[in-house]
Amino acid sequence: MDINVENITKTYGRQKAVDRISFHVKTGEVLGFLGPNGAGKTTTMKMITNFLLPEEGNIYIGGKSMLEDADELKKHIGYLPENNPLYMEMPIMDYLQFSAEILGIPKDKIPERIHEMVRVCGLNAEKHKKIGELSKGYRQRVGLAQAMIHDPEILILDEPTSGLDPNQIVEIRKLIRELGKEKTVILSTHILQEVEATCDRILIINKGKIVADGTAETLSRQVQGQELLHVKIEDGDPNEIFKALQELPTVSLVDFTDRQKNKFEVQSKPEMNSNRDIFNLCKSRGWVLTEMIPVETKLEDIFRELTMN
Amino acid sequence: MKTTWIIAKRELNSYFDSLTAYIVLILFLGFSGLFTWILGNDIFMVGQASLRSFFGVAYWTLFIFIPALTMRLIAEENRSGTIELLLTKPVTDRQLVGGKFLAALLLVIIALAFTLPYVITVASIGNLDQGAVFCGYLGLILLSAVYISIGLYASSVTSNQIVAFLIAIFIGLFFQIIFDMLARTFNGVTGQVFNFLSVSTHFESMSRGVIDTKDLIYFLSLMILALKMAEDSLAKRNA
Structure with a gap:
């Protein structure tokens, strides 16, 4: 099932938390929501899961309108809300039983699904404890288990790996990747590596x-625009090298990154490559080129570029 | 209906798991037993085989205990955020309110069922008017349904259980006693209106063994009104 979000808006008081957002997520796609705190990620997720209603616009899931068929559509969504709220006084197994029943899983399939979730989420060792007695990581697993227990076609995960230890993070990411092959997944996070x-x-x-929509590569191309190189040139006077680099026809900007070690940052002119010119320059002057590293724009930079203003 | 029942079942289990149910049962039976059989204007003073003094005691004990049962129901879900988890499942606001209402009502009915030995005891002393007993119990259940609905509304407007308790008691006091007092102060139509609004008017006529449609309509419409208000206040998250 695909998700089609059309022009949804939500205001809290005077502030527009979500301002006419539209996007489309295909089946078999994992979409990552990035944004600084308070950007509207969680509010958008709350609207997709029908906890909040958009003031304007609509959400279509599998072509059906969320405003009209909410009760039917909600059966196909698994949701892990922000902060992972759970009934602390309930034992895990009772809670999973309750979730399964309320999601309308047929009675005879429930034990099998619970067993499967306990296995997938690694809850076996703790399964007879009350949720309130669990550590944050285990609670997060319970949250994931209830989101996936009905094998939903759509998964909405608000910060799915928060509170997990590094091993668990790797496992959960792997699980999300696997699920993402056949399901539609939207996850929010502020950990860029996770995305x-x-x-x-x-x-x-x-x-x-x-402010941006695309794969990691298309985004970095969009932001980067110009080629950036880190070079180290030895056996010459740094100022002389600096001047010579600056005079190359393909170079737009040179900067020292480390004057003592003869390290420079060279930015090429738009749509030009300066690596050959730099090499030839060194060859003709007898300098030794010991480093030349193309700098890729990292997601961090894209993120900062687009969200800081 | 199935969803409502699943929610009610969970709430009822939670009452028993958290010991709330046992405490309420013991206190309810303790108080009503004490005042019915031992202290004050008790059942032996009446001089006839009747449960009217018990109904009078239960009228007050339920008034106090029901807000204690309902205060947690929605306020706690608001506080912990589980309301979001519940309402993003295929559950409507109405089913949620209905389920919680049903759980509290069932607990009250269980408590009342434990007072059936009173009926048997009194019936063995003299000639008990069974119709009056039936009406009295029905009156208690309807009265409870009204206070549970009010309690649910109070619980839905806050995320603090104590606030929910106090709001429920505050609203309840009007129906329990204030309207009755006002009815005595005012004459004419105003007095009649207050008299009609007071729960005690309708409850007393029922505990005497009279079922009047006017009383049934009174209880049911108050109940539906308060439940509707609770449902609307849940939907306020969208405002």
């Missing part, structure tokens, strides 16, 4: 608006 590790597509939201 790179799990998502097919990235949506960056800032102040309630979408």
Whole structure:
């Protein structure tokens, strides 16, 4: 089932938390929501899961309108809310039983599904404890278990790996990748590596608006524009080298990164490559080129570029 | 209906798991037993085989205990955020309110069922008017349904259980006693209106063994009104 979000808006008081956002998520796609705190990620997720109703616009899931068929559509969604709220006084198994019943899983399938979730989420060792007695990581697993127990076609995960230890994070990311092959997954996070590790597509939201939409590569191309090289040239006077580099026809900007070690940052002119010119320059002057590293724009930079203003 | 029942079942289990149910049962039976059989204007003073003094005692004990049962129901879900988890499952606001209402009502009915030995005891002393007993119990259940609905509304407007308790008691006091007092102060139509609004008017006529449609309509419409208000206040998250 695909998700089609059309022009949804939500205001809290005077502030527009979500401002006419539209996007589309295909089946078999993992979409990562990125954005600074308070950007509107959680509010958007709350609207997709029908906890909040959009003031304007609509959400279509599998072509059906969320405003009309909410009760039917909610059966196909698994949701892990922010902060993972759970009934602390309930034992895990009772809670999973309750979740399964309320999601309308047929009675005879429930034990099998619970067993499967306990296995997938690694709850076996703790399964007879009350949720309130669990550590944060285990609670997160319970949250994931209840989101996936009905084998939903759509998974909405608000910060799925928060509170997990590094091993668990790797496991959960792997699980999300696997699920993402046949399901539609939207996850939000502020851990950039997580997006790179799990998502097919990235949506960056800032102040309630979408500021970027695409794969990690298309985004970095979009932001980068110009080639950037880190070079180290030895056996010459740094100032002389600096001047010579600056005079190359393909170079737009040179900067010292470390004057003592003769390290420079060279930015090429738009749509030009300066690596050959730099090599030839060194050859003709008898300098030794010991380093030349193309700098890729990292997701961090894209994120900062798009959300800081 | 199935969803409502699943929610009610969970709430009822939670009452028993958290010991709330046992405490309420013991206190309810303790108080009503004490005042019915031992202290004050008790059952032996009446001089006839009747449970009217018990109904009078239960009228007050339920008034106090029901807000204690309902205060947690929605306020706690608001506080912990589990309301979001519940309402993003295929559950409507109405089913949620209905389920919680049913759980509290069932617990009250269980408590009342434990007072059936009173009926048997009194019936063995003299000639008990069974119709009056039936009406009295029905009156208690309807009265409870009204206070549970009010309690649910109070619980839905806050995320603090104590606030929910106090709001429920505050609203309840009007129906329990204030309207009755006002009815005595005012004459004419105003007095009649207050008299009609007071729960005691309707409850007393029922505990005497008279079922009047006017009383049934009174209880049911108050109940539906308060439940509707609770449902609307849940939907306020969208405002």
